[in-house]
Amino acid sequence: MESKLLNLYHDTGFYQLELGQLVMIGVGLILIYLAIKKKFEPLLLLPIGVGAILVNIPGAGMMSAPVYDAAGHMISPGGLQYYIYYAGIETGLFPLLIFMGVGAMTDFGPMLANPKTLLLGAAAQFGIFATVIGAVLLGAFGIMDFTLADAAAIGIIGGADGPTAIFVASRLAPDLLGAIAVAAYSYMALVPLIQPPIMRALTTKEERSIKMEQLRPVSKTEKIVFPVVVILLVAMFLPSAAPLLGMFCFGNLMRECGVVDRLSETAQNALINIVTIMLGLGVGSKLSSEEFLNIETLGILSLGLVAFSIGTASGVLMAKLMNRLSKDAINPLIGAAGVSAVPMAARVANKLGLEANKQNFLLMHAMGPNVAGVIGSAVAAGIMLSYVGS
Amino acid sequence: MESKLLNLYHDTGFYQLELGQLVMIGVGLILIYLAIKKKFEPLLLLPIGVGAILVNIPGAGMMSAPVYDAAGHMISPGGLQYYIYYAGIETGLFPLLIFMGVGAMTDFGPMLANPKTLLLGAAAQFGIFATVIGAVLLGAFGIMDFTLADAAAIGIIGGADGPTAIFVASRLAPDLLGAIAVAAYSYMALVPLIQPPIMRALTTKEERSIKMEQLRPVSKTEKIVFPVVVILLVAMFLPSAAPLLGMFCFGNLMRECGVVDRLSETAQNALINIVTIMLGLGVGSKLSSEEFLNIETLGILSLGLVAFSIGTASGVLMAKLMNRLSKDAINPLIGAAGVSAVPMAARVANKLGLEANKQNFLLMHAMGPNVAGVIGSAVAAGIMLSYVGS
Amino acid sequence: MESKLLNLYHDTGFYQLELGQLVMIGVGLILIYLAIKKKFEPLLLLPIGVGAILVNIPGAGMMSAPVYDAAGHMISPGGLQYYIYYAGIETGLFPLLIFMGVGAMTDFGPMLANPKTLLLGAAAQFGIFATVIGAVLLGAFGIMDFTLADAAAIGIIGGADGPTAIFVASRLAPDLLGAIAVAAYSYMALVPLIQPPIMRALTTKEERSIKMEQLRPVSKTEKIVFPVVVILLVAMFLPSAAPLLGMFCFGNLMRECGVVDRLSETAQNALINIVTIMLGLGVGSKLSSEEFLNIETLGILSLGLVAFSIGTASGVLMAKLMNRLSKDAINPLIGAAGVSAVPMAARVANKLGLEANKQNFLLMHAMGPNVAGVIGSAVAAGIMLSYVGS
Amino acid sequence: MDGLLDEGLGLMALGMGAVFLFLVVLIFATTIMSRLINHLFPDTPAVLPVANNRSVAQASSKVGVDAKMVAVITAAIHQHRNNKNSN
Amino acid sequence: MDGLLDEGLGLMALGMGAVFLFLVVLIFATTIMSRLINHLFPDTPAVLPVANNRSVAQASSKVGVDAKMVAVITAAIHQHRNNKNSN
């Protein structure tokens, strides 16, 4: 009895809680606060925050592995986050299913109306690879302990695309997954703060006032054939991007084909919502104090910010270049939308366009590079998986 | 050919069916009848009933394990209920996901308006622990073969909360899971029959006529912060209750925060419905004749009834005590709602209040102890897992 | 660096793609075309087509198995289709869940109003077993390499019921699963082309003009009790059909009982849609060039067509026989609906009836044999699993 | 070869036999069930059997929506009438 | 036997103790929380507490539908009025 009471006391958080866990519970609370009060990507950051708290409760065993006896019978079951993480994130299932749902929510119309904006989606990926170099340098100078795989996974934060970042990190640097996912979603939410100064610095008011000609209408058939074309090109040129882009195009094909509306509707709602809840809890499980509370996390957060900034800058600069070379006027602001962060970055471009000229509606024009940026970072992810893995 | 015909005959139910299986199919039919005709918790008892029938069909193999050869290739696949039980119930995933959905359906407003009703939710848990003693005594006198773990799992029926009961039973007494789940849901459905006589016996008409003052309005912010406070207190005081209460509060936070409505909606509908279907079939798989048709099941059913009754009584008595000590009038009837069985027990309190005084609307006042009872039994569950496990 | 570039080139589809994979990608494109443009069972053929393309992209690794080190840590994760196939199709989970959803969408009213039409659903299963003989002969003469298990799995195409075909094929002939599923769904879509010539050839215009007396109303109670009766008969007579028919009846019971509408709604929507997406991708994973591009596939496609034709003919002939023997007039056209292919075959019968007589509405009368055909082929599936397995 | 053909014929015989046997039994069971039910509970039949698999579900949801709509419309028209009267 | 009974009594004592302790702590925490929040953010309270678990969700969705309906109805009545005027 007394010993039981002692056991019970030894089970309490008061007795067991280490400082690191306490700090991580604080981090979880901050994420919840940012999600609810500041509306920072709440669909992900709220579950991640809760997941971070739960995994850091000592004795709750949310991440403990199941124990089996020699005959294969379970002695003690595993924790909820253990099952979610190893079944859905380590395997890559959840990010791929979310990518399918995102595909089913994406309208490629604006991009099809003006395909050369795909170049902006390419240019903005420079943020990814510049950040890889940054991470490699931090590693090389012995400041932080990053391998090439770590550097690649950190760089993908610059892709401004949550599921892609989680997918790559789960394959190349699972230890850094928590920090990478938090950085990716936080900076996506901070796009309205990060991008405008860079966009203003690199453009004149005249450039920001440039009006673009109205987009041509896009036929239903074009929208249906486009995802199939992308899958075929991926098959030919970049098979390592096939899981991500294949699922993305599958979702988009379900959306556009018009004959499987009930599947498309479920992919956009029940399925993506269920997977988002799980993904958040699973990512949160990587916010343990050992994996998050170290100097590398600071490096990841700083490098992520650098990646967003460089991506924004290269998108804007590419748009300026295209504006000079192309016969059609191109407002450099839409280049910043090439980082993706759909649809936030496109809205930022629209807002700055309106600031410069009250009649200048850029939203539709920025949606092209915006969705192109999703393809661009999935391609970059494929290259990284292929290059670092082989 | 003849031998094949013979094989086929040997496969039929006529040839194979044992008496026990026949009886259990009858039990399944009774559960289906109660679910449909008597509306006894049909969301659970209907799938449990069907699951009970399916698992008792000899030769259907609904619970058979998959067979693999030495190289790991499947020779024969497992049964549906095998996969459901071991993936969703033994691991605890399904009860936790359901608890998350219940959290997303729970309004803590009435409880926040009058927090001292939490005491009623505590008192009513006495039914749980009194029943543990009952089960221990049955075991001790050699009448039935209950260990302390069994006794604890049986006691939790008194928590009047299905997912909690299933979660605890799957961890402490998987063999008794079927009977415990059936008892828990049946008695929850029988609350309108079980509780009133006890409530009437312990109160005078004057007491039942007591009007309570109207509840103060509760702000949105209070409702958002409350589930976070509960998670933090659980982390500090009772980590072993963290899986259950953590998921419950996570669901409630999704509901109240207002920024993830699509996740909350899915948690309350598609997700909880899918998991409920699976949970029912999985629980039904434990209604095999070996595990259900024995003297212990009678013990469990009787003890479950005792647990509900004692819980009701202690809730009412605590409310009477509080009515004497507190400056605000408290109608003792709302104490009975502390067993949880949301929202049935609160409705019963309301009904008896109206009987005594046609102007006496207790529903909102009873919702406080009602949801407090959910927390109370989850806390009791945590204690049991910690005490019996260690 | 140069070697990395070379590696990257070696990773491309151009370098790796074999002719067989190219052909299979073409097959996938054809399936997508048929699904979208010709509306051939798009809910299944679209995901199957996409799955076929993805699995044939060399280097994408959609079907690669995960690799673990000796300590059980994952070295490289498996592909999406690998997890889907082995978790959902090899185990039989997905077809069973779809069957539950189909049950929840099925109205047995017309069949209950005229139970003797169940005989038509029995007769039309002759297509299944005739095709088994065909496959056995092809095997016996050494033309193709079919075992009895293969022949049985091929025959089930004649059941005109997708989930049943996939369930049987996953158990008896997983190598042929891709071709069998494609044949089953394609011919179900082609029912309006395959059936009419056979139906016209076997009936006179007078027979096709026969009007049937209006169906009696069916009470709610009959509809509720019927699925329970079916489960009990299955338990007694044919336990090997219990997984399929049990889940089917469970779905139907949820639909009709009126007390679990939220479960029924989810079974008919979110759940069946999620599983359909997964099932399609999983079936598509069996459309690899090794498993699909061989002479057996041609045999399967031809035999499937034969099965549909014989099934249609035997349904019509049985209906003619019943028309002679029964006192109530029976239009022979409704016999063709006995193959199932719900509700396409019933619509075909209705259309031909209207052609012969503009006042002759057979739709409701054809729905009886139509749903009876679902039960019939599930029974046939049970027999095959029991006969071939034992 | 003959062995395989024999097995196939055996499967056919058993299979068609079982299918017919099961469905004939089901006919009897269904008929008895219907008679019993309609004798014991002669309730008003729910609905005429309907063609489309999902029409029942659709119908019921439609009814729900319509009821709501009708209520709203009634209220709107009521208010509209009142407004006119007060004008 | 006594061992088991002792353990049971121990579980009961510990269990009820812990349940009361936790819920009493929760009462204090909740009360403090509410006071703090209502002191720091004296916002208009959202709604009176409601009985049915799902009434909030229903209400919000109903509001959405109603808003749409009202818009449509307003338009319809407007058109109706115009039609009458032009007749």
Place this chain on the structure above:
Amino acid sequence: MDGLLDEGLGLMALGMGAVFLFLVVLIFATTIMSRLINHLFPDTPAVLPVANNRSVAQASSKVGVDAKMVAVITAAIHQHRNNKNSN
């Protein structure tokens, strides 16, 4: 250290090269696709491209609801008119 930096630079060169290559190929493929489609099937373009990701879905569902509503409202107004006439 140099090895790692070299690898990083290699990844950057290859990566940006591949991203641009792929997206340039995609520009050509898309342009050809659009020309082919608009040449072969010069159908009326569906809709102008729209901003919001989900606006198409919303629009279609809205249309469905509106159609229903309009029908109901038409009926309601019709009845309303009839009632007035009979008054």
